[in-house]
Amino acid sequence: MLVDASIVSALRYEQAGVSVREELQRSHALILEHIASPGTWWTGAERVALVLESRNSLTCALCRDRKDALSPNAVSGEHDSLGSVAQNVVDVVHRIRTDPGRLSKDWFDSALAGGLTEEQYVELVGVVTITAGIDYFAKALGVPPAEVPAPRPGEPTRHRPAGAKLAGAWVRTVAAEDAVGPEEGLYGGQNLVPNIMKALSLVPDQVRALIGSSNAHYLEMDTMMDPQAKRDLDRMGVELVASRVSALNECFY
Amino acid sequence: MSSLSTGREIDLKGVNEGEGAGDGGIPHGDRLLAFTDAVMRGSDADIDRERAALRAVVSDAEYIDAVATIGAFNVVDRIADSTGIPLDETLEAVSQGVRDELGLARFGSSANTPGARG
Numbered sequence A: 001m002l003v004d005a006s007i008v009s010a011l012r013y014e015q016a017g018v019s020v021r022e023e024l025q026r027s028h029a030l031i032l033e034h035i036a037s038p039g040t041w042w043t044g045a046e047r048v049a050l051v052l053e054s055r056n057s058l059t060c061a062l063c064r065d066r067k068d069a070l071s072p073n074a075v076s077g078e079h080d081s082l083g084s085v086a087q088n089v090v091d092v093v094h095r096i097r098t099d100p101g102r103l104s105k106d107w108f109d110s111a112l113a114g115g116l117t118e119e120q121y122v123e124l125v126g127v128v129t130i131t132a133g134i135d136y137f138a139k140a141l142g143v144p145p146a147e148v149p150a151p152r153p154g155e156p157t158r159h160r161p162a163g164a165k166l167a168g169a170w171v172r173t174v175a176a177e178d179a180v181g182p183e184e185g186l187y188g189g190q191n192l193v194p195n196i197m198k199a200l201s202l203v204p205d206q207v208r209a210l211i212g213s214s215n216a217h218y219l220e221m222d223t224m225m226d227p228q229a230k231r232d233l234d235r236m237g238v239e240l241v242a243s244r245v246s247a248l249n250e251c252f253y
Numbered sequence B: 001m002s003s004l005s006t007g008r009e010i011d012l013k014g015v016n017e018g019e020g021a022g023d024g025g026i027p028h029g030d031r032l033l034a035f036t037d038a039v040m041r042g043s044d045a046d047i048d049r050e051r052a053a054l055r056a057v058v059s060d061a062e063y064i065d066a067v068a069t070i071g072a073f074n075v076v077d078r079i080a081d082s083t084g085i086p087l088d089e090t091l092e093a094v095s096q097g098v099r100d101e102l103g104l105a106r107f108g109s110s111a112n113t114p115g116a117r118g
Helices: A005-010 A022-036 A044-059 A061-068 A087-098 A105-113 A118-141 A204-217 A235-248 B013-017 B029-041 B044-055 B060-083 B089-102 B108-112
Strands: none
Touching (some): A022 A044, A022 A118, A022 A204, A061 A087, A087 A105, A105 A118, A118 A204, A118 B029, A204 B060, B029 B044, B029 B060, B044 B060, B060 B108
16 A cells, blocks of 8 residues: 555644654654545544544543443443444543453443444554554654544445354454455465454454554564564563553453 | 563562562663553653653654553553453463463453463
8 A cells, every 4th residue: 555645644644743663654654644545444534533533532421430430331421422323432542542451351242232343443553553553653752642634535445254153262363274265365375473463353354454553563573572673662561552552441451 | 462472571569569669671661661660650741751851861753652552551451450351261371370460350451361360
């Protein structure tokens, strides 16, 4: 995908007073273009609405009260919503953005019972989470969140990988050996693929977006397990930051 | 990543306790933890203060790596917790000691990995 120069300039990273490596700027521009484009089960307009609703969750009173409660189920009410997506979808978007560590299988089942298909759910997870990544990047850098481009026209592809199966996760995933046909090369030809890379594989384009993002932000997928692999920051420093983020997000994985 | 894999001795206390737990034997570990905590939980003023403190001791490129890591793990943590993926068997085996030391089984998402709660 070509990178639109206007999207790169809209990132406003020059305001940070430090050079952001070109690979990251390109990655963020690609993510924004990816978000605004028609997806697999959501249109570009719907995907942009998911992003805006996920950002809106940060000021939602219900989300704040639930986050403070011993259990999110102890607090009921209505989310503060922008009104662009259905209420059942709003809850899913807000919970993933603001309180991911307390999501449960029961909650996931209720999300599907509320009308989302499994495929829509997986794509939603991909869009909301990758947005959280670029938003935290901007926050850490001290610049405003990146502007989301206007939605691109077009219809979702509705491509469902034939090899997707239930294999321990809540959602169906594609194993490395089942990544054939349109999914050939999805995992870069690797046989030992970590579960995190397979998590979104019911919607293969979200895996491609995640791998592109991860390669730019962290390490190339094929070097992650090499303890000597590093960028400029000491590898143990990188892992310390990563572990602390995960602890604060209450993430076991 | 455990100290076993790198051959370096580190103190993991900072992962759970954050700022104030020392540097854990990692260069500028205390500043990295304080900056991470500020971004995740602090005010804009906290972030500005800890950013300046971190940038005073690391290069621009190292600082950007820290920023990028914060971004990256806010993605993967949410994906893991939203899809209910279990921990990979190989990772579970090599990281058991570290997980026990950090008490990670207390997190609700440990329910997604059979046997993780003992």
